[in-house]
Amino acid sequence: MSSTYDRLVGLLAKGFGIEPGETAPDNTFDELELDSLALVELTLAVQEEFGLTLTDDDLQAKNTLADAADVLDAKLVTLR
Template sequence: MSDVYNRMVKLLQTGFGLEADEISPEQTFNDLELDSLAMVELSLAAQEEFGVPVNDEDISSRDTISRAAEVIEAKGVAV
């Protein structure tokens, strides 16, 4: 997995109390039971972590974690 994916997993662990073994690349944020408020919080945390704008058009609760990492990488995050 990419560095961005691994950093996303860490954000989910620290910000939402998930364990690494609960998270897989093909899970959606819905699968992880992140509601709309949690998605806003995740977007803000991702913006801070990666230094790129991340909004609700970029990452939705229906997206997989690997897809979210790809979107963030495409924004030019240095890996």
């Protein structure tokens, strides 16, 4: 996977106690048991980590980790 994916998994490990070995690209945030508050916290952590501005729709419970990494990659491209 991409470095964006790895950084996202690192944020999940650091902020939410989700072990990197317990995740897979096709896991949804729902499957990882992140509720709406946790997704808001993750969104804030992602914005700080990546220097991005995210909307409420960018990270949703039904998104897989791979989907989220793709969203972040697309936003990073627009910054360059």
